[in-house]
Amino acid sequence: MVIDCEEVWREVSNYLEGESGPAMCAAIEDHLRGCKRCVAVVNGTRNIIRLYGEERIMEVRAGYSERLRHRLETSLPLRRGTLFGWMVAFAAAAMLLVAFEIGSSSAFTRPYLRSAHAQPAARAIPADLAVVVTDEAKIFHLPGCGVIHHRSTERTLTAAEAEREGYVPCVRCLRKYVNVTRSSYGTGAAGLPGDVPSNAPAQVLLFSHQ
């Protein structure tokens, strides 16, 4: 196949990209052997492709990368939580809510004790304190207490023994060991049982033996 210059120029792009068929390639190469003008066109076009294919031919403005990065940093939305992250946060919130509900539940508070005798001591009654009890009531007293009745049945025990038998301290003679605070009434100092209304919530201070 014999081709002229115009056909070479029409085909030069395909030829340089390797897209010309074998017959066309052979024809072009045959033509180039005798045509300096077409050699100049082919070589020049090859140089164009090679030169512009170099990444460094395009100069980038100074500071371009920094400005692009800054634009991204200021324009992109903040980190979005993942599904797992949201699930963890939700579970934590639910646990807090449950803990609060449990903490404020009446099932975990001591009920208000109506009887003054049932109120615990403000401070510990010495375990070996000598006390007396009678058959009249399940109350133990200091010896000589003015409200002891049925003295004929009086027995002397230690405070620890009396409590083990179910006796509670007398609010007269053992007042300093008996205390009922009324946290919800604020101003009330530790008072006597009579100071506390029957429906008042009480904060019970547990007593124990030293």
Added chain:
Amino acid sequence: MVSAEARSVDSRAEQLNEEILIRRVREGEHELFYELVRPYERRIYAAALAILRNPSDAEDAAQDAVLKAFKNLRQFRAEARFSTWLIQITVNEARMRRRKDQTAMVDPIVESQDREGNYTPRDFADWREIPSETLERKEIREALARAVASLGEIYRDVFVLRDIEHLSIEETAKALGISTANVKTRLLRARLMLRDLLAPGLGGSWANKLSFAKGNKPW
């Protein structure tokens, strides 16, 4: 000399790294998006500059294109290369800006170049091979940029995508919404026109001013 096999392995590693980055950005690690774009930031700027011919506009277009890429990252499909996808977005952004800017402005050389008939070379200077270090010279880089900027836009767009950004013929056709036959025709003309513009200078001495630098166009 790096073997083709080694280059292939590197390329695959880069692609895997890219896939991981894309997944992590999609999952919320937005700060990693710059790492995804960084290898191509120069190329997207070059594409925008070649189309818009103005460094400031090119930078704005490149930045907007990157943000659009981020917003549309979920639409990116792995069958395409991320670089190709990013460059296509950049080219679309730059062409859209150019259309806006051209509402009252007509490119004086577009009309004469839009005839897609056969192109006849005008200059047959013997263009010897250029040593690679020639590109280190600023005046040569500027001459190359001026030459491509002087092309009519239909040729410039094809040349930028194919010869500067290395998209395939098919990818170029898809990005520009034209047939592959049109891509080949325009590409041939663009290359021949650039050869005509640059051969006198590169074939001779760069100490002499280039013919097109004086405003002389060989077509």
